[in-house]
Amino acid sequence: MSILEKDKKYIWHPLTQHKKKQEILPIKKAKGVFLYDENDKSYVDGISSWYTAVYGHCNDFIIEAVKTQMETLDQVVFTGFTHEPATKLAEALMEILPEGQQKVFFNDNGSTSTEIGIKMALQYHYNLGKDRKTMLAFEEGFHGDTFGAMSVSGLSVYNGAFEDHFIKVKRIPVPNGKNTDEILQKIKDIHKETPLAGFIYEPLVQGAAAMKMYDKKDLDQILRLCKSLDIVLVADEVMTGFGKTGSYFASNFMETKPDVMCLSKALTAGLLPMGATTCSQKIYDAFYDDEIAKGLFHGHTYTANPLACTTALAAIKLLISKSIQENIEKIIKSHQAFGLHIKTHAKVKSVRQQGVIFAFELDVEFSRYGNMRDKIYQFFMSEGVYLRPLGNTIYILAPYIIEEKELLKIYNSIEKLLNSDLLNSSD
Numbered sequence: 302m303s304i305l306e307k308d309k310k311y312i313w314h315p316l317t318q319h320k321k322k323q324e325i326l327p328i329k330k331a332k333g334v335f336l337y338d339e340n341d342k343s344y345v346d347g348i349s350s351w352y353t354a355v356y357g358h359c360n361d362f363i364i365e366a367v368k369t370q371m372e373t374l375d376q377v378v379f380t381g382f383t384h385e386p387a388t389k390l391a392e393a394l395m396e397i398l399p400e401g402q403q404k405v406f407f408n409d410n411g412s413t414s415t416e417i418g419i420k421m422a423l424q425y426h427y428n429l430g431k432d433r434k435t436m437l438a439f440e441e442g443f444h445g446d447t448f449g450a451m452s453v454s455g456l457s458v459y460n461g462a463f464e465d466h467f468i469k470v471k472r473i474p475v476p477n478g479k480n481t482d483e484i485l486q487k488i489k490d491i492h493k494e495t496p497l498a499g500f501i502y503e504p505l506v507q508g509a510a511a512m513k514m515y516d517k518k519d520l521d522q523i524l525r526l527c528k529s530l531d532i533v534l535v536a537d538e539v540m541t542g543f544g545k546t547g548s549y550f551a552s553n554f555m556e557t558k559p560d561v562m563c564l565s566k567a568l569t570a571g572l573l574p575m576g577a578t579t580c581s582q583k584i585y586d587a588f589y590d591d592e593i594a595k596g597l598f599h600g601h602t603y604t605a606n607p608l609a610c611t612t613a614l615a616a617i618k619l620l621i622s623k624s625i626q627e628n629i630e631k632i633i634k635s636h637q638a639f640g641l642h643i644k645t646h647a648k649v650k651s652v653r654q655q656g657v658i659f660a661f662e663l664d665v666e667f668s669r670y671g672n673m674r675d676k677i678y679q680f681f682m683s684e685g686v687y688l689r690p691l692g693n694t695i696y697i698l699a700p701y702i703i704e705e706k707e708l709l710k711i712y713n714s715i716e717k718l719l720n721s722d723l724l725n726s727s728d
């Protein structure tokens with residue numbers, strides 16, 4: 302049986318309706334910015350494999366560190382034990398996280414990191430004896446696929462079967478430059494009726510909502526109000542974390558810092574799965590008590606896996622290195638120039654950028670369940686470029702190690718698309 306035949310026989314893919322016709326491509330290997338298929342055709346990974354492999358695939362520096370760790374300590378229970386990879390990583394995180402973060406709670410992925418962030422917010426008030434059981438979240442936010450994370454996500458289009466079991470959530474619109482006063486009033490009104498426990502938000506860039514970007518000043522006003530009402534600020538930096546927005550964390554752009562931060566994706570550079578939820582001393586103190594039940598009784602078997610911790614520590618060393626920081630600057634400048642260049646194209650509706658995250662909207666009618674998105678995706682793949690359009694938004698979030706010629710390959714494929722007949726064909 303071929304890979305594809307076995308895949309079809311045994312595998313159930315994520316986010317997939319298997320009855321719908323689709324192409325699933327076996328990938329044989331990856332190195333640097335490239336993915337390679339079975340025929341050795343290469344694809345520039347223009348989205349860093351969902352924002353993870355930002356230092357390039359199969360990074361030698363990270364692999365070396367993990368190899369050594371593998372021969373020393375593979376896995377050990379993290380209740381009652383600790384180890385150097387975890388303590389070193391926690392210390393390294395504290396050096397780069399925004400002011401106020403003090404404790405690290407390790408977990409397995411982005412969804413568990415937000416799930417725990419939500420639990421911290423809810424139990425914080427519970428432990429203090431306050432009746433606050435509702436979370437606040439943005440419309441169109443995305444925070445993961447476990448129950449709590451799914452509940453606070455506004456983009457839960459296909460979650461009909463679970464909605465009756467969601468936690469309580471109130472929603473506010475994303476700031477658009479004009480509605481901030483309205484949003485602030487809405488938060489006050491909601492909080493009066495339904496005391497809010499926490500506010501979970503993707504700072505500055507909403508990834509799954511098609512790289513929707515909004516203003517830091519507007520967000521800062523919302524954060525300031527929430528903080529004054531003791532609504533726990535849970536920054537979901539699973540996507541924005543570790544250098545993507547032009548700072549180590551998007552939260553650095555706001556004056557009001559989060560109480561809790563959710564991290565994953567680039568945390569482990571695409572090598573191993575891991576998440577982390579960090580919090581301030583204030584949050585931690587509300588759980589620190591003679592009463593055992595006031596602790597956070599949450600734990601995953603692979604919590605603080607030594608190999609994952611070693612990976613993350615090596616990744617942070619790369620992040621703060623001069624060469625990565627310089628290349629991030631170069632990418633930001635290249636994207637700015639490319640944005641100016643395509644902005645006036647008849648097929649481009651709008652262009653936006655935050656750090657190395659570049660996105661533009663096609664001025665093309667898409668019928669929601671039409672084939673245009675798939676056609677565009679296949680067009681890029683045939684050009685040897687891996688980009689995943691989100692509706693009519695096309696975005697680039699390439700590895701920080703990308704070189705100019707590979708960036709040009711992405712830009713050229715986009716220009717070729719803009720000038721092709723494909724966009725004129727009916728959907």
Ligand SMILES: *Cc1c(COP(=O)(O)O)cnc(C)c1O
Binds near residue numbers: 509
């Ligand atoms: C991807 C993502 C998640 C979920 O992470 P998983 O590892 O896929 O569970 C949560 N929040 C944001 C902002 C994300 O981009």
